[in-house]
Amino acid sequence: MVGSPSRCECISIHVGQAGVQMDSACWELYCLEHDTQRSGTMPSHKALGSSDDSFNTFFRETQPGKHASWAVVDLEPAVIDDGVRTDIYRQLFHPGQLISGVEDAANNYACGHYTAEKEIIDLVLERIGKLLGLQCTRLQGFLIFHSSGDGTGSGFTFLVMEQLSVDYGKKFKLKLEFSIYPVHQVSMTAVEPYNSILTTHTTLEHSDCFMVDHEAIYDLCCHNVCPTHANLNWLISQLVSSITTFLRFDGALNVDLTEFQTNLMPYPRIHFPLVTYSPIISAEKAYHEQLSVAEITSAYFEPSNQMVKCEPHHGKYMACCMLCREEVVPKNENATVATIKTKRICFVDWYPTGFKVGINYQSPTVLPGGAVAKVQRAVCMLNNT
Numbered sequence: 001m002v003g004s005p006s007r008c009e010c011i012s013i014h015v016g017q018a019g020v021q022m023d024s025a026c027w028e029l030y031c032l033e034h035d036t037q038r039s040g041t042m043p044s045h046k047a048l049g050s051s052d053d054s055f056n057t058f059f060r061e062t063q064p065g066k067h068a069s070w071a072v073v074d075l076e077p078a079v080i081d082d083g084v085r086t087d088i089y090r091q092l093f094h095p096g097q098l099i100s101g102v103e104d105a106a107n108n109y110a111c112g113h114y115t116a117e118k119e120i121i122d123l124v125l126e127r128i129g130k131l132l133g134l135q136c137t138r139l140q141g142f143l144i145f146h147s148s149g150d151g152t153g154s155g156f157t158f159l160v161m162e163q164l165s166v167d168y169g170k171k172f173k174l175k176l177e178f179s180i181y182p183v184h185q186v187s188m189t190a191v192e193p194y195n196s197i198l199t200t201h202t203t204l205e206h207s208d209c210f211m212v213d214h215e216a217i218y219d220l221c222c223h224n225v226c227p228t229h230a231n232l233n234w235l236i237s238q239l240v241s242s243i244t245t246f247l248r249f250d251g252a253l254n255v256d257l258t259e260f261q262t263n264l265m266p267y268p269r270i271h272f273p274l275v276t277y278s279p280i281i282s283a284e285k286a287y288h289e290q291l292s293v294a295e296i297t298s299a300y301f302e303p304s305n306q307m308v309k310c311e312p313h314h315g316k317y318m319a320c321c322m323l324c325r326e327e328v329v330p331k332n333e334n335a336t337v338a339t340i341k342t343k344r345i346c347f348v349d350w351y352p353t354g355f356k357v358g359i360n361y362q363s364p365t366v367l368p369g370g371a372v373a374k375v376q377r378a379v380c381m382l383n384n385t
Contacts, residue, residue, distance in 0.1 A: 004181060008057060008138045008139065008140035008247055008256065009056060009057055009058075009060075009070065009137075009138060009139050010057055010058060010070070010139075010140050010141060010143050010244065010247065010257075011070045011071055011131055011132070011136070011137045011141075011142050011143070012026070012058070012069070012070055012071060012072075012142075012143045012144075012145065013071050013072075013073055013128070013129065013138070013143070013144045013145070013160060014071075014072045014073060014074070014145045014146075015073050015144065015145065015146040015149065015152060015153055015156055015157045015160065015205045016074060016145060016146050016147055016150055016153035016156070017074070017079045017144045017147070017152070017155070018150070018180050018360060019073075019074070019145040019147070020072065020074055020079050020080070020144045021151060021229075021233060022178070022180075022233060022236055022240075023042075023072055023084070023145065023175075023236055024087055024089065024126070024233070025230075025233035025236065025237040026236075026237045026240055026241075027069060027092055027239045028089060028237070028367065029090050029234075029238070029241055029365060029367070030059075030241070031089065031101050032057050032335075032365045032367070032368075033248075033362070033365050034054060034055040034058075034242065034248075036055065036059065036067060036070065037091070038088050038089050038091060039066075039091045040059075040066050040067045040068055041065055041066060041067075041090050041170060041363075042055065042059075042065060042067055042075070042284055043259060044354060046121055046318055047367070052250040054249050054274075055067065055248075056068060057140075057244065057247045057248045057360075058244075058248075059225060060131075060134060060136070061371065062094075064176055067092075068092055068094050069092045069093055069095065069097070069329065070097075070131055070136075071097050071100055071127065071131060072084060072093060072097055072130060073099050073120075073124050073160065073207050074099070074152065077100040077102070079100070080098050080099075080100040080341045081100075081366065084098055088273070093205045096127060096130075097131075097287070099120055099121075099123055099124055100344040101119050101120050102119065102272075104151070104152060105150070105151025105152045105155060105156065106151055107149075107150050107151045107153040107188075107191055107192075107195070107315075108151040108191065108195075109151055109154045109194065109195045109198045109199065110151075110152050110155060111155065112150075112151040112152045112153075112154060112155025112156040112157075112159075112245070113154075113155030113156065113158055113159050114155070116283055120262040121156075121159055121160070121163065125163055125164075128164075128359030129167075137254075140174065140256065140257050140258075141174030141175060141176060141257050141258075142158070142164060142174070142175045142176070142177065142245060142344075143176050143240070143244075143374060144161065144175060144176070144177045144178065144179075144207065145178045145296070146177075146179060146180070147179070147180040147181075147182070147350045148179045148180065148182070148190075148195060149180075149181070149182035149192035149193075149195050150188075150192070150195065150200045152196065153180075153193040153195075154196065154199035155179075155198075155199070157194070157199060158198075158199055158203050158206075161175060161177070161203055161206040162202075162206055164206070165205075165206045170199040172200070174258060174261060175206060175207040175208070176207065176208055176209075176241075176243075176260075176309065177203065177207040177208065177210065178210050178212070178236070178240060179199075179209050179210070179212070179329035179373070180212050180213070180214065180236075181196055181211055181212065181213040181214070181245055181308070182196060182213070183213050183214050183216060184371070185259050186262075190363050202234070204269055205268075205374060206264060206267075207271075208260070208261055208264075208271040208273070209271065210243075210271050210272075210273060210275050210307075210382075211272055211275075211307070211308050212236060212240070212307040212308065213238075213308050213309060214308070215309055216306055216307050216309045217232050217235055217236070217259070218232065219309075219317070219335065220235065220304070220305065220307075221235065221282065223282065223304060224280040224282060224372075225280065225282045226371050228371075230268050230367075231371055231372065234367060234372060235277065236367075237354050238277060238364065238378075238380075239275055239277055239380060240270075241364075241365070242277065242323050242325065242364075242378070242380035243257075243260075243323065243380065243382070244257075244322070245322065245360045245362050246358050246360055247326060248362075249360055249361065249362040250361060251358065251359050251360030251361050254299070257318075258339055259321075259356070260273075260321060260382065263319055263321055263356045264318075264319050264321055264382055264383070264384045265384065266319070266351045266384075270318070270384065271384075272323075272384075273382040273383060273384050274306060274307070274308060274310070274312060274382070274383050274384070274385060275306070275307045275308075275380065275381070275382055276299075276301075276305045276306050276307065276380070276381045276383075277305070277307070277376065277378070277379075277380050277381075278296050278299040278300055278305050278379055279296055279378060280301065280372060281372070281375060282371055282372065282373060282374045283371060283372070283373045285373070289326060295349040296377065296378070296379050300322075300379065300381040301313075301345060304368070311385070312385040313345075315383055315385050316348045316385065317345050317347050317348070317383055317384070317385050318344045318347070318351050318383075318384045318385060319345065319351065319354065319355075319356070319383065319384050320354070320355050320356070320381060320382070320383040321355075321356040321357075321358070321381065321382040321383070322355065322356070322358070322379055322380075322381050322382075323358045323360070323379065323380040323381070323382070324357065324358065324360070324377070324378075324379050325360050325361075325362060325363055325364055325365035325377060325378050325380075326360070326361060326362065326364070326376055326377050326378075352382045355374070363376055363377070363378075364378045
């Protein structure tokens with residue numbers, strides 16, 4: 001499929017402090033990709049009904065030439081007040097989309113799920129319903145950002161997803177979860193592992209989860225660029241951008257979110273795809289390193305490029321989805337995939353899908369003044385093992 005007559009919308013829900021921090025990085029990147037000002041102003045040639053409607057996935061037009069984003073949630077007022085209402089991109093968010101309670105969840109799953117949420121869960125669902133009733137005519141699904149280690153990100157996230165399943169059905173609307181998992185090296189509290197176990201178990205029936213752990217992304221940045229909070233959040237925003245690029249921009253081989261679910265999850269409960277992204281090159285090395293598609297693709301099977309610390313080579317792959325961006329010829333990419341399949345990885349014999357390849361013409365965008373160099377081609381790979 002090349003392009004689409006009308007773009008599908010995605011509603012982003014950012015829960016807890018980690019979710020709001022990811023919110024800032026993601027929306028900054030979206031604005032750069034869609035040539036949108038911090039105030040939500042777009043060029044005059046971009047409007048509802050125009051030929052360039054790529055922005056519709058994440059932005060809604062509130063008045064001619066003025067656009068706003070689609071949702072933010074948190075239980076702790078300080079996070080919303082300090083992190084969003086004072087941010088340079090604050091005009092992208094309607095005040096009604098910034099929802100906070102009177103207390104936080106005290107790093108406790110039970111508080112986030114059973115206590116602190118009582119005041120605002122109905123308000124959250126009401127605001128989401130209002131967004132759906134505005135200009136959202138072809139909802140593709142929900143993107144949910146949170147940390148699994150804190151009380152809000154674990155307990156309240158489950159409550160939101162559970163209610164979304166009740167209101168919109170488990171299969172009617174797709175829910176993709178971007179979850180940051182704690183590791184003992186950088187754990188803030190002793191209860192983070194318990195919160196993570198509880199939220200992983202309870203959300204099992206309600207979403208498909210892209211897992212990212214702190215140690216993996218920290219090491220990935222250490223090997224390539226300075227591991228600052230800005231670079232860590234940039235890396236996560238690039239993953240989200242790559243996964244949703246095919247909803248927003250035209251390409252030779254487009255895929256949508258439902259295809260991820262169909263191709264990567266053979267059974268409903270086996271839905272934790274492993275994510276890798278390459279290349280990540282510092283600005284200093286950009287002038288000396290030009291990687292071929294084969295080199296970029298091969299890097300995807302190296303544990304050092306994964307977003308979770310694990311060893312998939314000890315098992316077998318069920319499916320892989322490769323999302324390629326810019327200057328990639330389908331014939332060359334398919335040849336590279338064929339070579340990798342014969343030499344490096346093993347697939348299970350009971351699931352026939354194998355590789356799925358998507359090719360999009362939108363090259364990766366980098367943040368101005370950042371430590372990461374702009375590259376002409378990149379690949380984000382999702383696989384299930």
